[in-house]
Amino acid sequence: MRGASYEPPYLEPIAKIQCNNSLCFGCVSLDSKIYLIGGEVEDTNNPGVSIPSKDVYIFDMKSGSTEWKKGPSMRSGKSLPKVVALDGRIYAIGCTPSHGYIEDAPKPWAEVYNPITNSWTDLPEPPIEILKDGWIDGHAVINNGNKILVSMYNGGGFTYDVKGMVWEKVALKPLLERGSWYGRGAVVDDVMYSYYHGKVYGYDLSMNKWLESPVLHLENIVAAAVTPDPLTPGYASPCFNAPKVTNTLHPDAVPSGFVVNIGKKKLGLLWCSYSSGAGQRKVYCITFTPSKYCNAEGKIVVTGAADYMDYYRQYTQFIVEGQLFDDCFAM
Known part of the structure; x- marks a missing residue:
């Protein structure tokens, strides 16, 4: 209901x-x-x-x-x-x-x-x-x-x-100009996607540069789902010159996440956030299809069409044991 x-x-x-x-x-x-x-x-x-x-x-x-x-x-x-x-x-x-x-x-x-x-x-x-x-x-x-x-x-x-x-x-210098890239990268049509604090960013491998904007239509889904982590005093981002984050999601809110290939040019985004239960995390999942196009300003933009998991929600969530979300891959 x-x-x-x-x-x-x-x-x-x-x-x-x-x-x-x-x-x-x-x-x-x-x-x-x-x-x-x-x-x-x-x-x-x-x-x-x-x-x-x-x-x-x-x-x-x-x-x-x-x-x-x-x-x-x-x-x-x-x-x-x-x-x-x-x-x-x-x-x-x-x-x-x-x-x-x-x-x-x-x-x-x-x-x-x-x-x-x-x-x-x-x-x-x-x-x-x-x-x-x-x-x-x-x-x-x-x-x-x-x-x-x-x-x-x-x-x-x-x-x-x-x-x-x-x-x-x-040459990967452009890859690091926007912040360090950790973990697995998921590639669709020469664009490599990675996750950073509530957003998915695309790196164009053919042009060797980051796309200016994060993948559209995903950030609001992530921000609506997340229970922010308690803020850590003296927190420092692991990325230098990190991408700016909006006020909708504090950088501490989402400690880790992954983008994975799940086949047929579809990607899965999994991330975790704080759970009130001791030794637990909430894990969230979105599946989406990226689409690359050139906008009216001549810039390459990617949108993410997220699947509906049920009638109302475009994400699923679970509670798992443990605090460290170490890796993720498709089966």
């Missing part, structure tokens, strides 16, 4: 993992399976010190089991690897050197998993600049699935050609 109070359902975990590398791992889905890759474990020879892990855990959604199974270990330990499923294989790229030194970088720095042979294979070593940068901020699959783009912490950018098996340096 319209106007009636709505109590979002509580989502029960489909599986909980019991392992030592519960932080700094990468995760991805391939077919019916979810892969948890790398992370950090305690050094048995140096208690209290964490080291990158080689471990891989696999959960099969079709198995009927709630248990994670141990998969084949990577050839080198990786903390905070960026993982990508592409053409039936999984790529695990990079990590953060424990002390920021090149000699701490894993060898191999990147590798690929073949589920048919159930084994990992080294990828070619990247340019030395990647090893110097260490930290990867963002990553995306571009060029019709032929290349993996990675954005480095200090502003450098590189692509890995999946078929040619070569690394190439690319």
Whole structure:
């Protein structure tokens, strides 16, 4: 009934993992399976010190089991690897050197998993600049699935050609002029979409620049749904020269969110906000179709046509256990 109070359902975990590398791992889905890759474990020879892990855990959604199974270990330990499923294989790229030194970088720095042979294979070593940068901020699959783009912490950018098996340096300075880009980028028609504090922004890969305006028609949906987080004294944005946010949504209101490809040029936007329950978050979801056009001023603009989840609402919401919204991907 319209106007009636709505109590979002509580989502029960489909599986909980019991392992030592519960932080700094990468995760991805391939077919019916979810892969948890790398992370950090305690050094048995140096208690209290964490080291990158080689471990891989696999959960099969079709198995009927709630248990994670141990998969084949990577050839080198990786903390905070960026993982990508592409053409039936999984790529695990990079990590953060424990002390920021090149000699701490894993060898191999990147590798690929073949589920048919159930084994990992080294990828070619990247340019030395990647090893110097260490930290990867963002990553995306571009060029019709032929290349993996990675954005480095200090502003450098590189692509890995999946078929040619070569690394190439690319200019990404414009990408960082509007603020750092974190996590996965979702690409539709040469525009890469990412989420930042209640808005979705598009980066035109063909023109190597940000579109001037965020994706239209989405911000009001997000702002109407969000329960703002308590304001944090002394809060500082992680992005330099960050995009301005309107008064409808305080920068602290939405701590994390993701844009993901869900197929047929449709995207999913998921974000979370504060829940009054201890150790809980409210998670929201919008599905939308981006449309790019040139407006009367000759500027490229993208609108987002959001689907209706029911008769009244263009978003769904759930309550989940936990405080950290770490990653999101489509199955």
